[in-house]
Amino acid sequence: MKFTDYIQKIDRRYIFIVLAIAVIVPLLFPLGLPTFTTPPVRNLYKHIDEAAGEDDKAVFMDFAQSPSTLPELYPMDLAVLRHCFLRDIKVFTISYYPQGAAIMQMALSEVKEAFPDVRPDYDYCNFGYRSWALRVPITLGIGDNIAEAVETNSAGRRLENLPIMGKIKNYDNIQVCIEISGASPGYLYINYARARYGVDVAIGVTAVSAADNYPYLQTGQLIGLLGGLKGAAEYEELVETFAVNGIPYSEKKAQNLSWRQQQFELSEVPYKFKRARIGMDAQAVAHVLIILFIIIGNVGYFIEKRQEKKKFIK
């Protein structure tokens, strides 16, 4: 068998093994590649950070997720919640998916473990699960009154009786609505909350749909976007750099994080808060491998094509 035939007809299971190795090795032996940040992630971080310590501002998080998107979106959930808890920013959480509600609960519990002083219904409020069909009524209803639209928290307590609601009434008090979503990210908030009440909207999405949402960034309908594991890693890095170390956010410093690479050891960071960054080493190696696959496949294709052409001329 000729070499070109061989590379064209190789059993796909060998390709699977090579890919698995390419992912496993950097997970076991991290390369420590530095994380760089992009404007859509920085914008979101900055926007959320501006609500630090404000009693009458809250971040509204919608968990439109299912287990199939956990590896990409869960690190985002943790990073955004960690940022809010570190910077004393109030958070509301809701999900219109039963499984999203479970993920929301998992994320809140996991982040809260690191913040014993953060109290439910004072510093954050979990609205729990609501039926899919209520997405539009609730999203619009929040524009008038959150307590009337959502009614109760996940434990069934009336919202108007909760301390967190003291100075918070409607979208005027929402710093940003973030939908971390594996489905149709942000459309609910762009179409209804943004269009009608002018609230700022951001999304965290699986990488599959990241490129589709750039038109909304240019129009300002989205103020920020976290795209896939990379977006989560960037947010983790910004939280680590600024919020954890108590350094005020600076766009200039955030654009190039090389000044701080020596400041902390990633090994000291709890695993749950560096999950995305650890994954990015494997991501980088796997991307290079896929590119090599494309190149090798195409080289084989062009050699074959040339040989066929020569045969035809003869």
Add this chain to the structure above:
Amino acid sequence: MKRTIPLLIVIILGMMFVMHTFVPHKVSQDFYDWFQKWIKVITSFAIVLGVGSLLMVHYSKIKRKAPAWGYSWVTIAALVGTSAVGFIWGIDEGTPYMWIFENVNAPLGATMFSLLAFYMASAAYKAFRARSMEATLLLIAAIIVMLGRVSIGNAITHWIPDITQWILNVPNLAAKRAIKLGVGLGMTATSLKIILGIERTYLGGGK
């Protein structure tokens, strides 16, 4: 009674909601509050559709003894078992119900879709060919984006992430905007067809 009244409900509610958007009158607001209250009650029964549909499919497979029909029992047992656990022990944190979610639902769901990574690698090797100018453009853009989103791209040259950002912000944005405009117009047209009673497939078959 069977078709006309549901059709009228959609038409009247649809028109009312269009008006509600533009008329901030008390009547309009009252209508909206009434609808909110009613729809919350109605939708609490909607899950029956999903459960019923799944049970019908698997019941029919078992009855016909279709290929691999034995596995349909696994699906039915999982459906009944998971929900029974939720009803008996509750659905709060720390219950067996959440344990099932964390150790059965979450790994199965995440792994199911991670299989695609392998098939994508195989396709990258065997199928993605620069057969034409258009295919070449697609491949080059894809390679730049793949490199530009990871640190290796940045380590080679900072131009790669910069070009990636430009691709996303300019040609990609133009393409996605045009597609979105088309989709937006299509969605609006479909919505109008529903409100005006032209589109009736949601009524299903039969009289």
Add this chain to the structure above:
Amino acid sequence: MMETIGIWLAAFLTLSMFSFLYKDNPFYKFAEHLFIGASLGYGIPYTFFNVFIPYAYNPLFLKHEYILIIPFLIGIGYWFRFSNNLSWLSRYPIAFGLGIVGMGVPMSIHAQILVQMRTMMLPLTNINLILIFIGTVSILLYFFFSKAHKGVYGKFTSIGIWFMMIGFGASFGYTVMARLSLLIGRLQFLLSDWLGLIN
């Protein structure tokens, strides 16, 4: 104890799923069917406790808001979807659910069409804005089939294809990233939570 059992169970199910990469087999089939049943089964108690109880049961039976008996009966109509004779009753709740489409018309025209068009028509002050304008218009014209794609018009619409291919390339690059991230997530679980090889 339960945590350890849970991790081993999750690892077993993960490996059962991965076994499909070698070939279809009973372990994969079992895991696949378990996934479907458990996913839907998971939603039933959630909907019951979080939707049915607070929105239907409590107002009607505890607060005695008897007017809600009407939407209650309409909702029960869903149950008849699978009946041969009474399936028409399910059209009522579906009709109520669809009514809100009316709200979507003005909102989506605004958010998806008008805002996008307005931004496209801003003064073309730099090369990028000009490229975005040309790209969007050429793609829209490419999908306009009432005029033959010939001559200058045809050449202009072919520019649209190039823009689309670059856009699809970007999406493809991101899709590769997404799928690999999922794989990385699962392998992180196996290596870290199960085998304890990652600190």
